[in-house]
Amino acid sequence: MFESAVKDEAALRAALADADIAPMLMVLAQLSGDMDILDEVAPHIHGAWSFMEAVPEDLKQKVRDRLVATLQDYAATGRQPPIDLPADTLQRMMSAGVGQTVPADYIPLLVEETQLASEDARAVHWRRDGVSADGFNTVIIGAGFSGLCSAIRLKEMGIPFVILEKNQNVGGTWLENIYPGCAVDTPNHFYSYSFNQNDKWTRHFSRRDEILAYIGATADKFDLRQHIRFGVEVTRAAFNDRTSRWEVTFQSADNEAETIEANAVISAVGQLNRPSMPPIAGIDRFQGPLFHTARWDSSVDLKGKRVAIIGTGASAMQTGPSIAPDVAKLLIFQRTRHWVASNPNYHKEVSAGNRWAIANIPFFAKWMRFQLFWAGSDGFHASLKMDPSWNQPDISLNEANHKMREMMIDHIRNELGGDEELLAKVVPPYPPYGKRMLRDNHWYRMLKRPNVELVTDAIDHIAEDSILMKDGSAHKVDVIIMATGFQASKMLWPMEIVGRGGRTIRDAWGDDDPRAYLGITMPGFPNLFLTYGPNTNLAHGGSIIFHTECQVRYIAQALRDMIENDYATLEVTTSAHDDYNERLDEVCKNMVWAHPGVTSWYKNKHNRVTVTSPWTLLDYWKLTRTYSPADYHAERTEEAIAAE
Numbered sequence: 001m002f003e004s005a006v007k008d009e010a011a012l013r014a015a016l017a018d019a020d021i022a023p024m025l026m027v028l029a030q031l032s033g034d035m036d037i038l039d040e041v042a043p044h045i046h047g048a049w050s051f052m053e054a055v056p057e058d059l060k061q062k063v064r065d066r067l068v069a070t071l072q073d074y075a076a077t078g079r080q081p082p083i084d085l086p087a088d089t090l091q092r093m094m095s096a097g098v099g100q101t102v103p104a105d106y107i108p109l110l111v112e113e114t115q116l117a118s119e120d121a122r123a124v125h126w127r128r129d130g131v132s133a134d135g136f137n138t139v140i141i142g143a144g145f146s147g148l149c150s151a152i153r154l155k156e157m158g159i160p161f162v163i164l165e166k167n168q169n170v171g172g173t174w175l176e177n178i179y180p181g182c183a184v185d186t187p188n189h190f191y192s193y194s195f196n197q198n199d200k201w202t203r204h205f206s207r208r209d210e211i212l213a214y215i216g217a218t219a220d221k222f223d224l225r226q227h228i229r230f231g232v233e234v235t236r237a238a239f240n241d242r243t244s245r246w247e248v249t250f251q252s253a254d255n256e257a258e259t260i261e262a263n264a265v266i267s268a269v270g271q272l273n274r275p276s277m278p279p280i281a282g283i284d285r286f287q288g289p290l291f292h293t294a295r296w297d298s299s300v301d302l303k304g305k306r307v308a309i310i311g312t313g314a315s316a317m318q319t320g321p322s323i324a325p326d327v328a329k330l331l332i333f334q335r336t337r338h339w340v341a342s343n344p345n346y347h348k349e350v351s352a353g354n355r356w357a358i359a360n361i362p363f364f365a366k367w368m369r370f371q372l373f374w375a376g377s378d379g380f381h382a383s384l385k386m387d388p389s390w391n392q393p394d395i396s397l398n399e400a401n402h403k404m405r406e407m408m409i410d411h412i413r414n415e416l417g418g419d420e421e422l423l424a425k426v427v428p429p430y431p432p433y434g435k436r437m438l439r440d441n442h443w444y445r446m447l448k449r450p451n452v453e454l455v456t457d458a459i460d461h462i463a464e465d466s467i468l469m470k471d472g473s474a475h476k477v478d479v480i481i482m483a484t485g486f487q488a489s490k491m492l493w494p495m496e497i498v499g500r501g502g503r504t505i506r507d508a509w510g511d512d513d514p515r516a517y518l519g520i521t522m523p524g525f526p527n528l529f530l531t532y533g534p535n536t537n538l539a540h541g542g543s544i545i546f547h548t549e550c551q552v553r554y555i556a557q558a559l560r561d562m563i564e565n566d567y568a569t570l571e572v573t574t575s576a577h578d579d580y581n582e583r584l585d586e587v588c589k590n591m592v593w594a595h596p597g598v599t600s601w602y603k604n605k606h607n608r609v610t611v612t613s614p615w616t617l618l619d620y621w622k623l624t625r626t627y628s629p630a631d632y633h634a635e636r637t638e639e640a641i642a643a644e
């Protein structure tokens with residue numbers, strides 16, 4: 001385990017000279033038990049991001065020297081490293097590593113997320129020997145991050161499944177989005193499966209191709225492709241009351257409809273996959289290329305063209321600065337303003353020393369994951385609650401939220417070089433975090449380019465070669481890029497999902513009012529499980545893959561209950577579902593997403609927050625950690641009843 005770290009001392013020392021100090025310190029504390037050095041360094045660490053430390057060089061060198069000696073000692077003696085550290089030791093280490101107190105109730109979650117004590121802490125195991133899942137067929141819809149995660153768990157448990165995937169490859173959103181600059185804005189050493197950590201990320205926030213390659217490599221590693229039918233789009237799934245099975249209908253590439261039966265269905269279709277094309281008058285009259293960011297037309301050469309981007313969300317944030325240098329003119333049509341935060345690591349490559357340490361030093365990657373989890377997890381959650389006594393309720397929620405606002409304005413002002421006129425056009429009038437937070441991809445620098453213009457008037461209509469504004473002005477353009485987002489609230493659409501008694505999901509949810517217990521199960525739809533369902537999007541921090549892993553563990557436990565007990569159906573009770581949603585709505589009401597000054601796709605047309613989770617990561621982890629049979633109504637199979 002320690003050989004590769006110590007076989008070349010010069011390489012080890014070179015890597016340590018360049019690698020981040022906090023994970024290094026934590027490896028040292030874990031392996032040596034030396035808490036004094038931890039206490040010595042801790043006061044110089046002021047936050048979880050790697051750039052938030054000011055550890056003096058001589059102290060860093062002390063850590064490096066001790067770590068070299070410790071690793072060499074482990075390699076020489078063959079000692080086993082301690083992995084079951086007491087909770088109070090872990091808390092002390094973690095708190096030192098991020099420069100703030102990590103509350104005790106986070107420790108089990110963090111041990112699990114980092115895989116510190118086990119290589120797959122979220123795996124679900126049978127409760128007794130000899131259970132066979134043969135004949136229990138499961139359909140997973142979608143081969144993106146959630147679908148593959150579901151498949152991996154089911155495969156481990158020996159539960160038969162097939163994945164139906166409309167595309168010709170795995171990857172979901174990361175396959176479909178190919179717009180220039182497409183990248184993740186959650187750090188990759190955390191935005192990746194906990195059970196399949198990648199020691200090769202080249203960037204802290206990787207580009208689309210690298211993420212897609214990781215997803216593909218995961219599918220290969222777990223040998224999942226043989227279970228996937230590519231190029232088939234599920235159009236309908238109907239629960240048969242008589243057989244207690246789902247009949248899943250899909251359209252194959254040659255347009256043939258086929259139906260297969262399943263005991264259970266797991267939807268892993270995501271929330272952000274059906275582009276939203278706004279009904280702007282005249283949109284069909286435009287004579288040039290017009291396409292959505294998620295349906296990027298690579299055949300269109302933007303060089304030297306007058307290009308319009310409609311929308312200023314996360315997709316525009318990445319597309320705009322990526323194409324601005326090439327086009328003759330870039331016109332950005334901003335309807336409402338978005339908050340944008342900067343992160344010094346956003347454009348950085350992972351340094352050679354960090355990459356070496358991640359690949360060769362045991363536990364380094366785990367502690368780095370911990371650090372990143374902490375950096376972007378629940379830290380801001382409390383500050384996203386409206387304080388009824390706050391005296392500036394239109395623009396912020398409370399003191400912490402207001403500070404955040406001021407910090408971001410400082411950043412924007414700085415980037416705009418003091419251009420107060422432009423500043424006034426881009427600073428949102430509502431509190432930070434109200435809409436999805438964006439990471440600055442040199443957006444403001446782009447706005448300062450001579451060939452870029454920010455248009456803030458309202459669009460009236462589109463004509464053959466131009467976009468016409470309500471104030472009567474017109475902008476001639478060659479190409480229009482719709483960065484207008486997705487139909488997030490219309491979940492599961494356009495699939496027709498038919499539950500008990502022929503009641504459809506649209507009967508239950510209407511067009512845009514989805515609800516589910518824990519975002520996973522709905523009464524009237526037995527044996528149907530959702531990943532990334534209602535109110536599971538993350539808007540305060542975290543990684544959606546963490547949420548997926550929580551959901552998939554829960555679903556795997558529910559399937560285990562069905563199989564071990566010969567249940568034909570498992571259906572969440574109406575009371576569990578309704579109580580949960582009442583609680584959820586109550587919490588949402590006071591969170592920033594429901595702020596009256598905010599319009600966003602987090603809410604439906606009745607102003608109800610349908611997409612975003614109001615819980616902390618810790619809350620949701622606790623809620624989903626253990627599936628509770630008491631929340632479900634189960635019916636046994638006829639065979640099981642007959643055998644009694």
Ligand code: N01
Nearest residue numbers: 183184185278311312313314315316335336436483484485
């Ligand atoms: O879409 P959006 P997105 N006229 O809905 C505007 C994920 N993602 O594709 O705010 C004029 O956020 C609309 O204006 P307004 C991520 O979860 C992640 O950018 O509604 N404008 C808004 O500005 C993200 O949140 C990454 O007033 C119109 C924009 O279009 C989600 O996908 C990268 C309009 C839509 O913004 C969606 O992001 C990309 C109209 N009629 C995406 N209609 C990562 O970094 C809409 N707009 C991981």
